[in-house]
Every structure is written in structure tokens, then in C-alpha cells.
Amino acid sequence: MNERRKLVLIGNGMAGVRAVEHVRKLAPDAYDITIFGAEPHPNYNRIMLSSVLAGGADMKDIVLNDWDWYRENGIRLHAGHTVVKIDTRGRKVVSDRGVEAEYDALVIATGSDPFMLPLPGADKQGVIAFRDIKDCETMLEASKTYKKAAVIGGGLLGLEAARGLLHLGMDVSVIHIHHYLMERQLDETAAKMLQRELEAQGMTFLLRKQTEAIVGKKRVKGLRFADGSEIEADLVVMAVGIRPNVGLAKAAGIEVNRGIVVDDFMETSVPGVYAVGECAEHRGIAYGLVAPLYEQGAVLAKRLAGVATDGYKGSVTSTKLKVSGVDVFSGGQYDEPPGTRSLRYQDEVDGVYKKIVLAGDKLVGAVLFGDTSDGAKLFSLIRSGESVAGKEKELLLGLSFDKAGGTSPAARLAAMADDEIVCGCNGVSKSAIAEAIRSKGCATVGDIKACTKASGSCGGCKPLVEGLLGLYAGDAAAAPVKEGICGCTPLGRDEIVAEIGRMGLKTVKETMHVLGWRQEEGCSKCRPALNYYLGMLWPEEYVDEKESRFANERYHANIQKDGTYSVVPRIYGGVTSPSELKKIAEVAEKYDVPMVKITGGQRIDLLGVKKEDLPAMWAELDMPSGYAYGKALRTVKTCVGSTFCRFGTQDSIAMGIRLEKTFERLNTPAKVKLAVSGCPRNCAEATIKDFGVVAIDGGWELHVGGNGGVHVRATDLLCTVKTEDEVVEWAGSFLQYYRENANWNERTSVWVERVGLDAVKKALERKEDRLALVERIETTLRRTTDPWKDIIGSEELRKNFEPLSEPQTV
Ligand SMILES: Cc1cc2nc3c(=O)[nH]c(=O)nc-3n(C[C@H](O)[C@H](O)[C@H](O)COP(=O)(O)OP(=O)(O)OC[C@H]3O[C@@H](n4cnc5c(N)ncnc54)[C@H](O)[C@@H]3O)c2cc1C
Ligand SMILES: NC(=O)c1ccc[n+]([C@@H]2O[C@H](COP(=O)([O-])OP(=O)(O)OC[C@H]3O[C@@H](n4cnc5c(N)ncnc54)[C@H](O)[C@@H]3O)[C@@H](O)[C@H]2O)c1
Ligand code: SF4
Ligand code: FES
DSSP states (O other): OOOOEEEEEEOOSHHHHHHHHHHHHHOTTTEEEEEEESSSSOOBOGGGHHHHHTTSSOGGGGBSSOHHHHHHTTOEEEETOOEEEEETTTTEEEETTSOEEEOSEEEEOOOEEEOOOOOTTTTSBTEEESSSHHHHHHHHHHHHHOOEEEEEOOSHHHHHHHHHHHHTTOEEEEEOSSSSTTTTTOOHHHHHHHHHHHHHHTOEEEOSOOEEEEEESSBEEEEEETTSOEEEOSEEEEOSOEEEOOHHHHHTTOOBSSSEEEOTTSBOSSTTEEEOSTTEEETTBOOOSHHHHHHHHHHHHHHHHTOOOOOOOOOOOEEEOOBTTBOEEEEEOOSOOTTOEEEEEEETTTTEEEEEEEETTEEEEEEEESOOTTHHHHHHHHHHOOBOTTOHHHHHHOTTOOTTSOOOHHHHHHHSOTTOEEETTTTEEHHHHHHHHHTSOOOSHHHHHHHHOTTSSSOTTHHHHHHHHHHHHHHHHHSOOOOOSBTTBSOOHHHHHHHHHHHTOOSHHHHHHHTTOSSTTOOTTHHHHHHHHHHHHOTTTOOOOGGGSOHHHHHTSEEOTTSOEEEOBOOGGGOOOHHHHHHHHHHHHHTTOSEEEEOTTSOEEEEEEOGGGHHHHHHHHTOOBOOTTSSBEEEEEEOOGGGTOSSOOSOHHHHHHHHHHHHTTOBOSSOEEEEEESSTTOTTOGGGSSEEEEEETTEEEEEESOBOSSSOBOOEEEEEESSHHHHHHHHHHHHHHHHHHSOTTOOHHHHHHHHOHHHHHHHHSSHHHHHHHHHHHHHHHHTOOOHHHHHHTOHHHHHTTSTTOOOSOO
């Protein structure tokens, strides 16, 4: 087995940990992961700090991945450790507490530092930023003692901080350098409407104000401005922008501009060192919102997992202010640079403002105030870049307005396009949410969050998600419950096989992770099924997972009701010889085999064998395994045929032996039995076999889908052929088609009934299709070895047969 590579992440924040989550899903066993986080907390939702301050959430609600998550995922977390050095030559990092970690791949996700204005008095007590839990706690604490707060910066962060402080009962003044608020997201009209609304909530604004000094003794007492005026303040929050945290990278010689310079695969100038999140600069842009950072993380994870990706191409961003009672949306180009046109709608009575910005026939930006319900739709159009020619006015007035004076929210949701992004932070579309509700059994917003991540970041899309729940929950109840292959997953066999192929999943564990198994370890139904599907899809590279097989297949012998085993050597076509019989008899005597029996499939069964005697008996028999225990080709039964029988028209024995030698050891979804009869009298009972061959004058009839067990089913005639070669070709293509399309544990009799004989005939009617199937079955067969011989030849494998190593699960 390959040794795991070492992945080190610096920064236990939103972007870095999201990327690690993806890596864990895509390649669960590829990396040994170590995370350093300067903050003494598990990964939390920084965005929600605004809500904690404003009373909309509790500090304990904002944890994204708790301590257990790291443990359960085998991730070493050094919380409260700041990495102080990256040694790119020695490929290791060192923390301020002296912990070193070597890496094969390093991800820098150090986020940003809040920009602190270098003002005289900026070091006084009560002057803080708003970036982390500590800042939030400081504000919560200060509000208990102090009354007057000043927030410097009227951007998104400043206004959300101000709203929180207002909620905590403080008098809040917002000092802004520009002549209107949020000038990086809004035009002046929207900003003025916003200001009026926030003033109505109790905020005071000082615009076009340049702070000159922070006054006070030990603790801040107030602010002095460049125009000579002053205000009182015993808490000052600076929210004047952020700076990518690049010091560590720069000191390590990694190329740094405003952020750490990365290519489309998030790789820095030093190979094997990546950067993601706010600290990274991609094509000249360092982003400060989670949506683009999560997109970056998804690309980086693919890169680290070795999954093909086109790379990150940059993002168009949109923002929503998280202040209750105020709806503000801004997406794409919010101002109107030369070459663009805009359409506006302004309703001072209801306090609604809308602007869309067009470049040619494309929508490039939108600003909404008072009614942001069309934000998601407009943003989807901005991102898609499709032509909106002729629809401009409709877009401006929006779906929220119709001739009757407004459509219902449900009708609006229903009218949303399937690919429209509902959760901007996590890039989750309407159809993905619909799928979660209808097929994955999600019945609450929490379920949808767990399943798709929608609503798990800023929470702004929660009303939409709730609306979609209302819209589809009825469907989910009415729709037939979709049956997964077991209780661990809602996915059916075809979806699983398609996903394994599409995403190149290579192990049982990886498949369960990536496809979101409800139970991490799976169960006795899905584990062997996945083991089979993976082996079928990747015959040349997949290593059979013994622990995913039932006891019979792990021990290569059938366990009997008294705990003993049976030994059935392969006897091709049911034809043996005196010397072979002697050998079997000697072994049976030597090991005190209580019963020797001829089976229904013309084999000799040595029953009542002790587990510890199995390897020695196999060695002494020196015959191949008869696979009487496996989901595999079991027997090819033959009649005497033309060699001795006077009715025989063809040599059924030779035909049967050839088929058995060609397909022995073949792994199949369920057991497979063949038979060959030398004439239509059919003494080998070929018409109750999975693949039955019946000789006729000048050729052979090929029958499929028979069963002689509990549910007896006579075969269907597949076709008639002339030569033995054709028999082998049809048998191979039929068996491979069955292998590729049946459910695990589904006998051909059930499968043929389910898919219909016509579908099978159609799939095999063209010679080139048959040959392609034959080629694939041959690839699989080439890789098989005799399991008894493998065990005899391996001391390690033989240990499993020692008396104490009883199987735990059957
Ligand atoms: C109050 C607030 C509200 C926000 N609201 C929104 C919103 O509504 N929508 C939105 O899209 N975005 C919002 N953001 C921005 C969003 O939170 C950030 O874009 C996002 O958290 C950035 O993720 P990151 O992983 O790059 O950085 P961070 O989440 O900051 O993580 C970086 C981590 O690295 C650690 N670190 C730094 N240096 C080292 C070192 N040398 N060693 C070890 N650890 C180190 C830091 O302590 C930090 O924990 C908001 C931000 C704040 C502060
Ligand atoms: N709802 C959201 O999406 C949300 C909420 C909070 C934070 N954030 C993100 O967090 C980051 C930080 O937010 P931010 O608001 O600090 O950054 P910002 O750069 O968006 O806004 C800073 C504001 O401070 C003003 N300013 C600059 N210097 C000033 C001075 N000397 N005096 C007064 N005002 C001054 C600027 O004019 C600007 O409007 C951003 O990336 C932002 O996108 C997003
Ligand atoms: S099937 Fe025909 S050839 Fe075979 S043993 Fe019976 S009678 Fe003879
Ligand atoms: S839009 Fe932010 S969580 Fe969905």
C-alpha cells in the first residue's frame, strides 16, 4: 500500500478547512493531515460573528467542525499555534510553541488581518477590530460597562458591527470617510436609502470624516477628526478593510504581491506550496467573501487529490448586508463605468430601489434595496453572461411584480430556473436543493445544510431554502420513496456505478466518503456490493478488499452449520480421472473428512473440514478451487454428449470443459452456473442454468436467465449459433454484460426478468459490441489467480486459518 503523503494546512479558518473537507472526500487515504490554527478554537463560521453580536446566534452555534470532527477524520490539529516559519527547502513548518511538521504539500490559508489605522492612540484599551471570536467577546463584554461606541468604516463589516452594538444597547456612531456608505458595493441612491433606514434604527452617521487621533488616557475616551471636531467613545471598532496575511509566506521567499500570488491551481511560486482564501491573490485579485474562497478550495482539493480540474478562473461576486430589517443586495458591476447602460426603479414610498447594469446585451451588475428577492436570479444571469436582450425591463421590475400586483413567494420560487444559485456562499443551485428534498430525504433546513451546505455560511439564503422546502416537501411525501442499495445511502446501484466511474473513485472507503454515506463504515449489504462494483469497473488496478466479503469468500470454503467447512475442488465439466479420485480419497481419509458427496453440479464435496486443516488439504489435493462458496462461476455441468451417447449431436463435454476453463475464477454479481447438453433431450438441465447451451443439428442453442432454486425459472432462448467459438464469444459477452449491469447479489434469472430479454439481446446483437464485452471480460480474467494456491504460498494468509482467528462478522 502507498504511504500517505503529508499535508499541512496553516490556518484553521473557513477557506482552508473547507478545502481539507473536500480533500478528505475525494481522497480519504491520500494524506496524513496536520492543521495549525492561531486561534484556540476549532474551525468556526466567522461570518456569523455579526449574528452573534446582533443576537441572532449563539457562540456555540457557529462551530463548523467541532473537536470530534478532527479526531474522527484523523486530522492532527494544533489549535492555538501560530506558524512562525516555513522552511521550503526542508519542507517543514514551525509553530511559535516549537512544534514542527514536515510536509509533502503545504496549504497556506492564513486569511487576512484587519487593517488598523495607524492613528495616534490606536493602542489604547477599547480600540479593537472585528475579525474573530475574541473581538466579538470584547464587544459583548464592553457593552455591559460602556455606553458609547464608535465604528470607523461604513462598509459591510462596519455596519454589521454597528448593528450588533446597537442591539447590545450602545449608542453607535459610524464614521465614514466617503460621502456615502458602502461605496464599494452600492451607488449613492441605494446608500442614502440605506443610511435613512439605519438612522431610523438608531445609528448616527458622520460622513466625509477623517479620524486624526484616538483620545483618552489608558482607555479610549473619544475620537478627534481632521476638521477639528471630536466625539466621545469608550469603544472604538475599526472596520476599514482587510489586508491579506502574507508575512509568513513573504519571509519564506514565496512570491507575494497584495496577496500570496497563486496560479489557476492555487499553487504559489514554490512548487508544492499552495495558498487559498483571503491570503491568496489570483489574477491580481484577493477576495474577501466566502463564495470565491470556497470555489478556490474546491479546485485546490481536486489538485491535491489528483482529480482532473480546469482550474480556478476567478469569480464574479455578490454581497448582502446582514442587518435585520434592511435588505441590500449588490452583485457584479454596481457602478456604471463607460460602455455600460443602466435601468433604475425607485419607489420612495415603499423604500424600494433597483438598478441593473448592462454591457451590450448582457447583464453585468445589479443593486437592490428594499426588495432583494430577485437577487439570486439576477446574479445567475450576471454569472452566466447570457443575452438578456428584450428582457431588460422585465428583469428590472422583476418577478415580484405582475399585473395583478405581485406574485406569491411560492410562485416566484417555482418560476426560478433549475440552475439558479440559491445559496451564493456555497454555490448551491435550486435543483441541488430540490434533489436533496425529493431524493435524499431532507425534511428540514438543517438536513439541507448537512446535505448540500446551503444556508450554512451567511444564512442569507435561509428563507429561500425554507421556501423550497415548502414547495417540494409535498412532492417528497407523494413521490415513491427512492430506495438506495441499503440504509446507508439513498443512491441506487446505477447512480453509484456511474459516480464511481465519473469521479474515478478507487476504494470502498473513498466511495462512501465522496458519495456521502450516512454510516461511515457502511453495512454488510453495501460493503460487498461496492467491493464488487469497484472490482468490475477497475479490473486492472482494484485490490479486492477481503474485509468487505462474506466469511465464505474470505475463507474460500463454505461454512457449514456446525462451523466446519467444505472443500470442493474444480472438476472441469464434471469429468475426473482415477488418479484424481485417488488423491481426493486419500486426502479425505487423512483429514478424517466425515462426508464425501457428489453435488448437483457434478462435483465432489468434502464436508465437515476443520478450518485449520483447509490450507494443508488444498496443498495436498493440488487442484484448483471449485469456487463453490463464491459469487462467481461455479460449475459447468455436462452430459456425455456425442462422445458416448447415441443421441448426441455435439461434443458437450469438450464444450463444457472449454467454457469452464475459459471463465473459471470469474467474479460475478451473484453465483453463476452453466450447463451444456449434447442434444435437445437436455440431460444436463441446461434450461435452468444462468447460461445454458443445448446442442442441435449443426449448431447450438444458447439459453439465459434460468434458475433451479427456490424460484424455478426456465431460460429464455438468446440465440442459435453454429460454432464452438461463437458459443464462447456469446457466453463471454453475456456474462460481462451481466457483470456490468446487474445489481450485486442479483441472479441472472431476476436480472433478465427485470431488464427484459430484448434489452439483453439488443446489447449483444452487434458483433463489435460483443467483442468489446469479451475484451473487457478477458482483462478481468487475466488478473485472476487461484485463491487456494495464493493461500498455500503465503505465510501471512495462512495465519488467518489458525484456530484463534475466528471471523468476527459473517
Ligand atoms: C464579522 C464578519 C462577517 C463576515 N460576513 C461575511 C458574509 O456575510 N459573507 C461573506 O462571504 N464573507 C463574510 N465575511 C468574510 C469571511 O468571513 C472571510 O472571507 C473568510 O472567513 C475568509 O476565510 P479564510 O480562511 O481565508 O480566512 P479566515 O477565516 O480568517 O482564517 C484564517 C485563519 O488562519 C489563522 N492564521 C493566520 N496566520 C496564521 C499562522 N501563521 N499560523 C496559524 N494560523 C494562522 C487565523 O487565526 C485564522 O483563524 C465576514 C467576515 C467577518 C469578520
Ligand atoms: N455581509 C458581508 O458580505 C460581509 C460582512 C462583513 C464583512 N465582510 C467582508 O469582510 C471584509 C472586511 O469588511 P470591511 O467592511 O472592513 O471592508 P471594506 O473594504 O469592504 O470596507 C471598508 C470601508 O471603510 C471605509 N474606510 C476606509 N478608511 C476609512 C477611514 N480612515 N475612516 C472611515 N472609513 C474608512 C471605506 O471607505 C470602506 O467603505 C471584506 O472583505 C468584506 O467583504 C462581508
Ligand atoms: S442430452 Fe442428449 S446427448 Fe446428452 S446425454 Fe442426454 S441424450 Fe445424450
Ligand atoms: S447565501 Fe450565504 S449561506 Fe447561502
